[in-house]
Amino acid sequence: PHSISLTLDGEHVAGSPFTCNSYDVEKVQVTGLGNSKVGKPVTFTVDASQAGEGTLELVVTTAxxxxxxxxxxxxxxLYDVTFTPQEPIAHFVNVTFNEEDVKGSPFKCEVRDLDAKELKRLKRTESKMVAVQGEGLQEVCVGQVARFEIDCKGMDGDVDVKVTAPDDTPLPSRLTRLRNGMVYRAEYRPVMIGLHRIEV
Known part of the structure; x- marks a missing residue:
């Protein structure tokens, strides 16, 4: 910080000396931002450690x-920033420091679709991240509604539940979206004793 003294007839005016923080928006660096693919996280670094005191703001947008x-x-x-594009369109990263645009902002990230192999691999990885839990997966009473929850961990996609009775007949099930649309509650009613198969 800079110290500014203001005197009148040799005497400091009220509040003097004043303190002033200086900054240099040119010293803010954005590195590691490149093009990406749908569903693949993009991580880059924003370094404002040499820019002085200030407020750093960042927004990622599409059209x-x-x-x-x-x-x-x-x-x-020094910050790491991560976002996951969901559409094959250009994404823009707007970075400001003390409400001034950082040099090069907005930064452009081109996003393209995954090919068939990449899409299959991504779906397999996402499926392993989904969490399923609840009493309806353990022991339930015949004739009573059994429930369990499916947490998609922020991933978007189609969720389907199939329940099969011990005699291999399908049982009706109901799926309800809960908070944020990424958590679901599944319900079914067993009608016979025995091991039921549940597929999510």
Missing amino acids: KASVRAEVTARSRG
Whole structure:
């Protein structure tokens, strides 16, 4: 910070000396941002450690809407930013420091579709991340409604539940979206004693 003294006839005026923080938006660096594919996380670094005191703001957008981004502080003024594109369109990263645009902002990230093999691999990985839990997966009473929840961990996609009775006949099930649309409640009613098969 800079110290500014203001005197009148040799006497400090009220509040003197004043403190002023200086900053340099040119010292903010954005690195590691490149093109990506749908569903693949994009991570880059914003380094404002040499820019002085200030407020760093960052927004990721497309031509349609804003995109959720997660910011992790590595140290004072040094941040890792991650977002996951869901559409094969250009994404823009707007970075400001003390309400001034950082040099190069908005930064452009071109996003393309996955090919068939990549899409299959991604779906397999996402399926392993989904969490399923509840009493309806353990012991339930015949004739009573059994319930369990499916947490998609923020991933978007079609969720389907199939319940099969011990005699291999399908049982009706109901799927309800809960909070944020990424958690579901599944319900079914067993009609006979025995081991039921549940597929999610």
